[in-house]
Amino acid sequence: MEEPNVPVDLVILPQASLGYLRFRRVVTPVEYIACIRRLLDAPEMSPETKILADLSRVEDVAADFKQLLTLVMVKARLSAKVAPGTAYAFIAPDDGAFDACRMFEQIAETTLPYRINVSRREAEALRFLGRPERTVADLLRLAD
Helix, strand or coil: CCCCCCCEEEEEEHHHCEEEEEEEEEECHHHHHHHHHHHHHCCCCCCCCEEEEEEEEEEEECCCHHHHHHHHHHHHHHCCCCCCCEEEEEECCCHHHHHHHHHHHHHHCCCCCEEEEEECCHHHHHHHCCCCCCCHHHHHHHHC
8 A cells, every 4th residue: 555655645445435545754735636636536436435634644744825725726626526515534643734734624614515624633533534443544454
């Protein structure tokens, strides 16, 4: 699952109707958009597929307010097929990643079709997505 030179891992769990994104190192809007494009174009995705974005391995989010605003506008175009109210959860334990995700959430809340939640803990994000698992490791066992 983990590719050493790619800063984002993507796992689609069709049986859970969930896409899992695990970001590593430094995250930029370019990598985020490329991963979202891959996710939304995947044949296993449906308009109601929930998304879990895990930033627990991120060292830095390289985006300012203007870049986040642009990111939301691009994501809005990519998300045209997403059902309104689809759950999208971020796990962001680090202060920098948490703050960037909250800024994204505030910009996106009137633009994107998602219901967004930003959490510091895995269990809270999974609960928001309606999952019974308490950890991401337990969730990923579904992919085995």
